[in-house]
Amino acid sequence: MLLEKQGIVGLPNVGKSSFFNALTNSSAPSENFPFCTIDPEEARVEVPDPRIDVLYKLYNSSKKVPAYLTCIDIAGLVKGAHEGQGLGNAFLSHIRAVDGIFHLCRAFDDADVIHVEGAVDPVRDLEIIHTELRLKDCELITKHYESKGRDVARLGVNGDKSKKEEFAAVKKIYEWVVEKKKDARTGDWTGKEIDIINEFQLITAKPVVYLCNLSEKDYARKKNKWLPKIKAWIDENYPGDVLIPYSGTFENALSQLETEAERTDYCAQLAAKHEITVPIISVLPKIITTGYSALRLFYFFTCGPMEVRCWTIRQGTKAPQAAGVIHTDFEKGFIMAEIMKYTDLIELGSEAAVKAAGKYMMKGRETVITDGDIIHFKAGQVNASKK
Incomplete structure (x- = not known):
């Protein structure tokens, strides 16, 4: 089972812990002073998808198991964190351990909420965090570059070819991240270079979703003077990355209400105000699904009267490996995958109707699974290895 993690990253007091609390309906401390969070808080959040509810009713299942995203509230970074400022070294190690990043910046003024840089400027804050993450990568890459360079020099012209190729790959990464001051995720890499980047666990290789924390009023009006500037900065530096405005104040107020009627009434009162x-409406479902997709994840369904379940896999996964997510023996003994599309099932109304329409497919080992496929795997018996 894939347990990819999204880390919540930003300067102190921009609303990370409040966002985490609303996202996970947990109770991480969110006091108004820097480094309130020291040890990272971690929680799983359900990936919202109305399809699982439809399938649950269609199959009259006893249980439904959605997909989940693990979110980690990482303490705030400050300028100089890569050199150990604040609690930088510990925080950066926490970021290195996640698979993707929710980069949260603050775009609201509040005299009662201290800003570590003295004034609100989310574009400046984005630059600070990106610089600290890149400089930490530079430190690591430089060590490997110098070490492997010395090894290749000792080997001479007739040395190990594989070591020379590895050094050439490290050199290319060094030139991009250290010399050109670019994030690893923006480079053009070969398979070998990607393997090295993954081995190094480079922070700047991780996918990023940008979140902008607005006042409740600005979120309701969908207006804020910083949003166009933040969007322009992202488009210039990381074209294609997603920016999602939200309001920590609004989301936390909603999370405290117990019923849907209360939440609807609160939203109506805010609109009238x-x-x-x-x-x-709450934007948290969009944030969760965007963070999940940023990790190149999706899921297929298995359905029956016992349960409807989402199984998380990575984009490009073939049928045997998808079967292995359920049980390793299913991958080892894989025979075929019986697949129908969610849209076909809903349109036609039943498995029998899908089969009658010729849309119930028998697929082999080279089949690439797609989002929302409903699958029944067939596998042979796997014999225990003889000692």
Whole structure:
């Protein structure tokens, strides 16, 4: 089972722990002073998807098991963190251990909430965090570059070819990240170079989703003076990355309400207060699904009267490996995958109708699984290895 983790990263007092609390409905401390969070808080959040509820009813199942995303609240970084400022070394090691990043910045003024840099400027804050992460990568890459360079020099012209190729790959990464001051995720890499980047666990190789914490009023009005500047910065430096505005104040207020009726009433009152005619809704489901997708994850379904379950796999996974997520013996003894599309099942109404329409497919080892496939695997008996 894949247990990929999204780390919540940003300066102190930008709303990371409050966001984590609302996201996970937990109770991580969120006091108004830097380094309130020292040890990272971790929680699994359900990936929202109405399809599992539809399938649950269609199959009259006893249980449903959604997909999950693990989120980690990492303490705030400050300028100089790569050199150990604040509690930088510990925090950066926590970031190295996650698979993707929610990069959270603050775009609201509040005299009661201290800003570690003295004033609100989310573009400056984004630059600070990116610089600290890249400089920490530079430190690691430089050590490997110098060490492997010395090894190759000792070997001479007739030395081990594989070591020379490895050094050439490290040199290319060094030139991109250290000399050109670029994030690893923006480079053009070969398979071998990607393996090295993964081995180094480079922080700047991790996918990033940007979150902008607004005041409740700005979120309701969908207006904030910083949003266009943040979007322009992202488009210039990391084109294609997603920016999601949200309001920690709004989301935490919603999370404290127990019923859907109470939440609906609160949103209606907020809209009336700010003279908003469009519905005000939580953006947390979008944040979760975006973070999940940023890790190149999706899931297929297994369905029956006992349960409907989501099984998380990575994009490009073939049928035997998908079967192995359920049980390793299913991959070893893989025979075929019986697959139907969710859209076909919903359109036609039953498995029998899908089969009658010729849309129930028998697929082999080279089949690449796609999002939302409903699969029944067939596998042979796997004999225990003889000693």
